[in-house]
Amino acid sequence: MTTQEKLLKSGKKWFLKKGYKSAPLRSIVSDAGYTLGAFYGYYKTKEELFYALTDETAKGFGDILFSIKKEMDRLPADQKLYRMIDCYLQQLPVLVDYIQTNRDGMTLLLKCSDGTKYENFFDAYMKKSRAQIEGARRLSQKSGKKLSGIAPATFDLLMRGYFDMLAKIVLEERDKDTICRMMAEIALVYKNGMISLFEKKS
Amino acid sequence: MTTQEKLLKSGKKWFLKKGYKSAPLRSIVSDAGYTLGAFYGYYKTKEELFYALTDETAKGFGDILFSIKKEMDRLPADQKLYRMIDCYLQQLPVLVDYIQTNRDGMTLLLKCSDGTKYENFFDAYMKKSRAQIEGARRLSQKSGKKLSGIAPATFDLLMRGYFDMLAKIVLEERDKDTICRMMAEIALVYKNGMISLFEKKS
Amino acid sequence: MTTQEKLLKSGKKWFLKKGYKSAPLRSIVSDAGYTLGAFYGYYKTKEELFYALTDETAKGFGDILFSIKKEMDRLPADQKLYRMIDCYLQQLPVLVDYIQTNRDGMTLLLKCSDGTKYENFFDAYMKKSRAQIEGARRLSQKSGKKLSGIAPATFDLLMRGYFDMLAKIVLEERDKDTICRMMAEIALVYKNGMISLFEKKS
């Protein structure tokens, strides 16, 4: 294992354990078997080390979300709200798979990134998709259908909750199939639950 | 306002702004109009000040959850899973009310407690209730009914997600009615969604 | 002697000895009989300590130069160049006196300020007065007199040289009268030398 790999490994370990800010660089480095000076031969700052551990994962994750979003954009306007979840469900395995194979990176992003550019990583993505959903809602309303037995803010909250669950379970559970099944179940609960609300109101 | 009250007030302000770890005790104390020496006449450590601001809220919140749990315990074993949500919905206003009137304390617990015994405050409670639900599941199974169109772990996850949403929205939104309505809506989505799953499977 | 005074004294000593950049804060502080932490109770940065030792002197010195400049502004345009030196000579004692009584501060400004906002302190003032002199020169030319047996750039250089000499001698010599006499002599050399050039050419 090269020095850099050792540094990355030790950095990952400490960042996971204490979070970015509270992980002492000294510990990271000495745990890897080196001195502080050695570290700066490889990274310019502590932050750079963190990004070396997370940038790729963050980008990869964003790419997947982006591809899902594009898929959703192709849905006919009047069906968007109803079918967004299906659209998402279809991609779920890819998403879970990605998070699974990038567990550490994702954990760093979600739980240990305080003090870095990735703090609130998830909410940032959620905010983007909020605009997307808001757009879908307005289109649906124009098309004459009454759909909102559910307030948009609630819908938004539900989505954020869903992703939080996704994050939690992926970071806890190692079996991909279980995760997919659970998240699909939850998505179904969401879908059926929302549909029942729509129907009740209309 | 007594010295102690001023310290508490200033401490709250700084912990809310920067989180437990990053809030310099110096700032807290000088903002209150005192010096560091004075502080240590009232609290042994910085951490103690934090707990002075949070212990009560944490306990109060726990008490409510505990009372909901007791309520649920009274449900007949064979109806537990189905009616837990109603049981919870019934208590929702109390819960929201409590969080609302203890916004600062709850925020401290949920967002600013990194480095204290309360980090991961919510998950800790959720883990306790997991045992509870697990118990319900086993009882139901004994009673011979097939209920789980939904896996218990999924149910657990859903509950944790629900509480996260509750936390999020309470920390973002100041209007109690809005919060209650949204959380009730979400609970309905949950309930209807789950019921539809049960029915489909059975 | 208060702690702050000790810190200032030690700071002055080290800055004078090694210059701002090369003076280790550690030495400054431990020489004063304290630890690094103590220092930061009094100054936010090393730079702030330096400015505590120099700001006042810099301002005072600037004020005197400014008052000389205003004096010069009052001279009739056609006599400016010829009488600027007299005007300056008249204020010389004040200037020397000021530098004398602020020897340390002036030395810090002139020799030890590398890395601070005061590096090139003198040249900065010279640049300002350059504009002033250039103005005088143009006015003189308009008034029809041929005066420049001396190139403006040369004149500028002479002035900068003069101030450098002033700085040097003040920092070396402790007797005010001697300094005044020497600088007055030099000013006379300048004046007569320049006049002889003017006359030769015209």
Next chain:
Amino acid sequence: MTTQEKLLKSGKKWFLKKGYKSAPLRSIVSDAGYTLGAFYGYYKTKEELFYALTDETAKGFGDILFSIKKEMDRLPADQKLYRMIDCYLQQLPVLVDYIQTNRDGMTLLLKCSDGTKYENFFDAYMKKSRAQIEGARRLSQKSGKKLSGIAPATFDLLMRGYFDMLAKIVLEERDKDTICRMMAEIALVYKNGMISLFEKKS
């Protein structure tokens, strides 16, 4: 270009840009296309590299000053003070020429030598020549003439001022003729100014 030449070139560039102390050896070496290890095959220390860039220039400059001094020594004792400037003026082109063709070296010596044995390079030479002038003064006095409408210390200061101006202008201006003209003008101001003083007093 040999390795050593590359190192020298890069060293010159960085020392000129940042000064001896602030120029990181790392930058010097990597800019030259090598690594730190390579450097130490050629020079024992960073300082040694600096001297490799300056020793020759320093010596050459000193030699010229020495030859001027020898020239002056040949002047009859009773005419020394009056004719020193002529003697110097005669050598001025040589001096300027030398500085011109060794701009970089001279700049290093005058502006970038902080932290090396050459800091205060100019003043060191001036101090040596002080002894020389002092000697001239004593001889003149012995010979019975009243010469000093000007104090020897003032004369000394003037000379140092002159050299500072020379340094400044050479480092700023690239055109040799301009430099020679300006410095000659200044020398004339000096000479005429001093003569007028002598005459006035006598």
Next chain:
DNA sequence: CATGAATGAGGTTTCATTCAT
């Protein structure tokens, strides 16, 4: 009750230098 001076261990970063290969 409160002060405020001081500590000391901690943090991140820089850099000349060494040395095995």
Next chain:
DNA sequence: GATGAATGAAACCTCATTCAT
């Protein structure tokens, strides 16, 4: 001749905590 990994001391700065007054 050159590499480049690594050192180690030094730099500036932060902050919870102590303690004499």
